[in-house]
Amino acid sequence: MLTQKLDAPSPTYYIGKGKIGELIGLKEQTQYDTVIFDDELSPRQQRNLEEALGVKVIDRSALILHIFARKARTHEGKLQVELAQHQYLLPRLIGQWRHLERLGGGIGTRGPGEAQLETDRRLIYKRINLLQHKIESVRQHRALYRRRRKETGTPIVALVGYTNAGKSTLFNTLSKASVDVEDRLFSTLDPVTRRLALPTGQQFLITDTVGFIHKLPPSIIAAFRATLEELDEADLLLHIVDITHKNAANQCLTVEKILSELNLKNKPKITVFNKLDLALSSEAELKALTAIPYFEEEILLPNEGIVLISAAKGWGMDELLNKIAHHL
Template identity: 55%
Template sequence: MINVSSIVEKALLVGVTFKRTPMRWRTDDSLHELAELARAAGAEVMGTIRQRLFRPTSYYLGKGKLEEVKQLKALHKCSVVIFDDELSPTQQRNLEQTIGEKVIDRTALILDIFASRARTREGQLQVELAQHEYLMPRLAGQWSHLERLGGGIATRGPGETQIETDRRLIRGRIKKLKEQLERVIRHRTLHRGRRRKSGLPVVSLVGYTNAGKSTLFNRLSNAGVTSKNQLFSTLDPITRRIRLPLGDELLVTDTVGFIHKLPPTVVSAFRGTLEDLHDADVLLHVADISSPMVSEQIRVVEDTLDQLGMANKPKLLVLNKADLIKSSAETIDSLLDSFEDQEWLSNALDSNQPKVLVSAITGRNVDGMLETLQRMLVNQW
């Protein structure tokens, strides 16, 4: 793997709305997030192109729009064009041939960020597995032009080192990675068994990327893990023992965030990490109340947990970044009451779900959160 994050690539973003797909996310909101992802991967966003189409073409876009992409790319001297959906291998190849520049999709971009963040052996193996699974159907020799186009986003990892590799070799590599991953996970599961024997309740922080999970984790544990205003700061899970206000101890885990259109290859490669969530007695679902997309983000997290078979886990919704909300409400309870009446929140969740409003940065109501958590744990434990 080559670390090329010091190279700033100029990127052009493309988002398409298909008339037939039911959309919760507006194309602009999704593109805004794509821009954040591009920045997290070290790119500079030079422009954005959007289109409404009835259905995708073999170029994903319409012919006229494709011309526009070429012109804007040339104008801004972009070295990469990033699409906000997963492209089929044929679409990607057709686009690269026509545009004459590197074309990547949301999945490759996310995998690239993950590749640059993974620090543990398990994290690295998971990312490499996901990259190979992604690469597999796209192998038909199309990586050779990337050699010509040089390094940068989405050429980290298998793409650049295995240009000459055929499907058989990739398949062999996937098999090997799965075996290695299995061994690492087995080893860790032993460790997990020991942890369970410690008899302490386990609480896992989950939530949309950038919601403030690591900031809250640090406030609870003084662990000093990275928290940054950037998508996917955290990749590898970390656990710490903390003490509740009434003196009880528990284990808290911080882990990778979720995102809208999280690719299935990523979810399946990260099964090991995500399965740890099954050990949790309670999930603390951290959401960024200051984001205009908060209800959609809550929904994405709920849906992802559902896919992972954790729909029925006890959950405490932690509405974070309360300090950024302008309100005349004097107490945190009255502020929360004012949210409860609002449609966005009632649409996003079932009204019986326990929720608290906090600021992980200022520490406001974090003790209140812990008291609610303690009550929930008493009911389980």
């Protein structure tokens, strides 16, 4: 991993000339065949870097899209990922055919690269249209479904949070379901919903959905609108935080930022600190910590409840259900 401090990324290479030299030097030592940039590169930067380094260059968005593509299971998930991929690809097409341009065309004729580019672009536009059309019908179907669910009056609680925070683990613990849980990013892409009952007997629906990540590519947010719209209907959000992660605070802020971009800032919300089993040795310790007077005020999240849990061990579930009952 290499880092560089610059006032602004270089428009031609993203990194500075010296860094490129360093990267080329590393190639002899490590024989790397791919370089991944933890940011979105412009098509031009990516092209120049590939030429300079002689290896495949991938940016953060392409990597996230790649993970999404591997994870998409349902028809809807696959449609959304494909749409995001095409939207990412479109502005990057130009470079792909540039080698043909060198073959040149005579005066007045267009080079083969240019013609090919236009054909490709047309095909991709066509595909994007088709995908948007299909996703729109999924959206309408979902909206209808949601309306029906709403008519039954059962409140909806949605799990949100940074990817790998433990949303699916909590979903499984609460609903005794077996949604995929993995120690990797974006295990969950498609929303799942289950019916649960509170100790008071009141029923509610709980929804597990796609996790958030810092610098989420806009094409993904756009493509996953149908999925993210599920959150609109929620009466209550549970924001799951992996409090043991070294970037927990930043991850929290990222989630808050995405929630406000999705216009969900004003939804009632409970912040749930998860994975406390990694820091404490028993549920009794966890209860003792929560019992400290003014515990919530100390953490300075006004107007929100905070619950400490271990989704994996099932610690703190009664307290969590009480808080949910209180909100509903």
